[in-house]
Amino acid sequence: DVKVTQSSRYLVKRTGEKVFLECVQDMDHENMFWYRQDPGLGLRLIYFSYDVKMKEKGDIPEGYSVSREKKERFSLILESASTNQTSMYLCASNRPLGGDSYEQFFGPGTRLTVL
Amino acid sequence: AQSVAQPEDQVNVAEGNPLTVKCTYSVSGNPYLFWYVQYPNRGLQFLLKYITGDNLVKGSYGFEAEFNKSQTSFHLKKPSALVSDSALYFCAVKTSYDKVIFGPGTSLSVIP
Numbered sequence: 268d269v270k271v272t273q274s275s276r277y278l279v280k281r282t283g284e285k286v287f288l289e290c291v292q293d294m295d296h297e298n299m300f301w302y303r304q305d306p307g308l309g310l311r312l313i314y315f316s317y318d319v320k321m322k323e324k325g326d327i328p329e330g331y332s333v334s335r336e337k338k339e340r341f342s343l344i345l346e347s348a349s350t351n352q353t354s355m356y357l358c359a360s361n362r363p364l365g366g367d368s369y370e371q372f373f374g375p376g377t378r379l380t381v382l
Numbered sequence: 383a384q385s386v387a388q389p390e391d392q393v394n395v396a397e398g399n400p401l402t403v404k405c406t407y408s409v410s411g412n413p414y415l416f417w418y419v420q421y422p423n424r425g426l427q428f429l430l431k432y433i434t435g436d437n438l439v440k441g442s443y444g445f446e447a448e449f450n451k452s453q454t455s456f457h458l459k460k461p462s463a464l465v466s467d468s469a470l471y472f473c474a475v476k477t478s479y480d481k482v483i484f485g486p487g488t489s490l491s492v493i494p
Contacts (some may be wrong), residue, residue, distance in 0.1 A: 300482070302484075307391070307486060307487075308486060309388075309472060309484045309485055309486035309487050310426075310472065310484040311484075312481065312482070312483075315481065323481075325481070357425065357426065359426075359482075361482075370416055370428040371416075371418075371426075371428070371474075371482060372428070373418075373425045373426040373427075374425055375424065375425040376425055
């Protein structure tokens with residue numbers, strides 16, 4: 268089974284803190300994604316990566332950065348956390364188009380609260 | 383612009399009745415369509431996908447979905463709803479560069 272893990276289920280941080288959210292997948296997937304989920308807005312793509320050291324902006328990249336130094340690990344960084352970044356953060360991975368499986372596999376999510 | 387719409391925020395259905403959760407999409411080229419489910423306090427789980435072939439696709443937990451190209455729809459269906467089907471359902475479409483766009487979600491409540 269594909270397994271996507273996220274470093275924390277719950278996080279509470281203060282405004283202005285630097286926050287690291289870690290995601291690891293064990294299926295050798297090339298693509299990895301970070302979303303945030305907010306009620307009524309569905310999942311909005313923050314950043315994605317289709318290879319090591321490669322990254323692409325999603326729909327809402329402002330206030331975030333990412334790092335992919337190893338294929339299995341994709342980190343989301345909030346340089347200076349703000350209250351409007353309070354949300355559920357979901358990591359996902361999949362194989363690229365042309366592979367035998369297109370669906371994404373999701374981690375359990377990290378609920379981040381910024382005070 | 384490429385997008386996914388789920389016109390109903392909430393769907394209520396009695397246990398044992400058929401259920402439908404609606405999804406329409408707008409995407410250039412051939413669509414790759416997905417349904418995911420999120421149970422309370424759990425991550426998203428893949429239900430089913432349409433890539434090519436038969437317009438009716440079957441997935442997990444007895445769910446199926448019908449792809450309708452002319453109506454650009456991909457509605458999720460189940461012949462007989464269970465209380466345990468109560469969850470948040472997301473429709474998604476895969477675009478070029480492997481980007482996946484999600485709809486806003488539909489909350490399904492199955493009433494005993």
